[in-house]
Amino acid sequence: MMRTRRTKTNMSIAVFYAPNAKDSSYLSEEESFHASKVLRLRVGEVIHLLDGRGKKFASKITAIEGKKVAFGTLALIETEPEPAFTIHLYVAPTKQMERMEWMVEKCGEFGIHGIHFFASKNSERKEIKLQRLEKTAISALKQSKNLYLPEITGLHTFKEVAEKEGGEKLFAFISNPPVNVLTKVASKDQEYHVIVGPEGDFTAEESAILKNNHWKPFSLGKPILRTETAGIAICHALHILNID
Amino acid sequence: MMRTRRTKTNMSIAVFYAPNAKDSSYLSEEESFHASKVLRLRVGEVIHLLDGRGKKFASKITAIEGKKVAFGTLALIETEPEPAFTIHLYVAPTKQMERMEWMVEKCGEFGIHGIHFFASKNSERKEIKLQRLEKTAISALKQSKNLYLPEITGLHTFKEVAEKEGGEKLFAFISNPPVNVLTKVASKDQEYHVIVGPEGDFTAEESAILKNNHWKPFSLGKPILRTETAGIAICHALHILNID
Structure with a gap:
């Protein structure tokens, strides 16, 4: 520390x-x-x-x-050379911005390449101010001694995110029986694009659109994680997966 | 979510x-x-x-x-039967209690069995009130749908923690060259006891005491993580390690 x-x-x-x-x-x-x-x-x-x-x-x-x-x-x-893997997280922001600031800070400490906010049908927040989040990312960069500052963008539409092309595309999916966890679904050394849905979850229509656009579902495990915890867990799990 | x-x-x-x-x-x-x-x-x-x-x-x-x-x-x-592995985290608390509340909440979401606070030479905080942290743990229990509430104890002395017996004993250690990361050092299905030192790190004497008491060092990776981030990362990494 x-x-x-x-x-x-x-x-x-x-x-x-x-x-x-x-x-x-x-x-x-x-x-x-x-x-x-x-x-x-x-x-x-x-x-x-x-x-x-x-x-x-x-x-x-x-x-x-x-x-x-x-x-x-x-x-x-x-x-530091360009890393062998990059992580881009797509998040439907929570109502409390403080939770998003913590997520940006923690992902910034682990190391992340982009955090992108989007609105979906069940999103609790339909607009977002990026300035404070950018400051948080800069402060996490200095503190962690990482050398890459994540880009922070948004608010995107669900469609923009869903229709994105390229990289390994994954989305956190709550289903019964559950699908596999991220470290089993993702492969190593990829350009990861990972979506975390809103607290009310994706609608059935949105889930179908993601699958049609070749996003692969993964499970976050048995516990119900808050949005920011899911974001932190995803970022950390991909780092663990890519440890030599 | x-x-x-x-x-x-x-x-x-x-x-x-x-x-x-x-x-x-x-x-x-x-x-x-x-x-x-x-x-x-x-x-x-x-x-x-x-x-x-x-x-x-x-x-x-x-x-x-x-x-x-x-x-x-x-x-x-x-x-839910007793889990095959249990996680006990030992943490030198940060000055800002808010950071410890977040750590308790996030570890509670992932699932943890004990969070124990201790004072060491470089600790920024020499006393701790547990009541608010216990409330946070209860609220995370309800939210996450986990069924085990972690015990939260402290403030212990460094000696009490260092001389603890039993289980797999590990401590986060900053060294150059770095030791192995937690998922490579820990084995599966253990009763884990994991120590996160203070923000000023352990003194050389404290590190020696931990090693003499058979605590195994592990690295948190290249980035410098804040105390609460280290606690969250450790808890999550042990869950990933124990996924079948």
Whole structure:
């Protein structure tokens, strides 16, 4: 586990998200505020920058100009190749956004490539604000030391998601008798696209549309999991499946 | 997924936790309040009762006396034998109790048998109130349709936990090069006891004590997981390992 705050006994180097680090020499307004006001960093201090696409750089603060923090030349210190498998999760959002924030945070810690929200017939939520979820993902990226930031998109229509092409397409399905669990249904090293339905479940028509579009059903096991727990479980199970 | 509220379109039968259902014919004060004031159930309505030790009963409300709800004869409708594996998690609690509540809820959804809190040298929290966590566990039990309520205990000393005897004893260990992940280190169908250290990690002395007491180290993988994420991941990984 790690500390998330800089303390006197743990002067680890502060990490910032800077997707345009190669083209710009300024932190975003938000990251600048965090650097200069929250962490109170000064000119000359070493910082680490994440581009969210597999690269980590070391740099130094060269200036603090009002609300903007400038940094100097970049030294590549860590790079991670594109992973052999990618995970895209499609979720009908819960009414309480806090539950979706937790899901984004936890999936971000395990490592995930996309979280996409959609509306279906029984969805409790028909619109979604992505900004706070994006912030949560950035914070999980920094905390977990992962190098890939997930893309977060939505709200999509059910049709858009159902008609998606390519990759290994799977959806969480409640049936009696139950179908197989994810680790038995999915194969290794795939581009996974996995759907979690709404708390009221898919309608029979929606399930049929998914099957017609070649989405493979899997079971989440005997317990009834909440939406966010299902999302976390899927992301973690795919990581376990892909461990060498 | 399921609805958690009774609505006109979903008149599922309300579930209550009644550990003494066999010896008493009253719901606890808290469950009575939930039945009579929140759900507004009336005399004659069918309810389900969970004893938290593998049994689910059907009964009927026979009286609402002030703050107490009485129920009639019990009919056993579901029973689950003792599972072939049990999971006991030992956790150094985080500063924010909310994170521990989430961990209890999520582990409760997956199914867990005990969550035990302890203090170690780098623990951020040296005392813990269990009441709210117990409520969270009860609510996860009802929601998930699991039949075993986890016991929640603490705060224990590090020594008490380290010197524990019996079962398969494992602890999450951050090292370079990393040790094997849990699904490779643990064997199937065991009584698992698994330790998650504090956010500042174990001291070298504590790690040595665990090894001397035959706790086996395992890795949580490359990402740095928060304490509650580690707890959820461990619980879920052991379920995956034990799927037939």
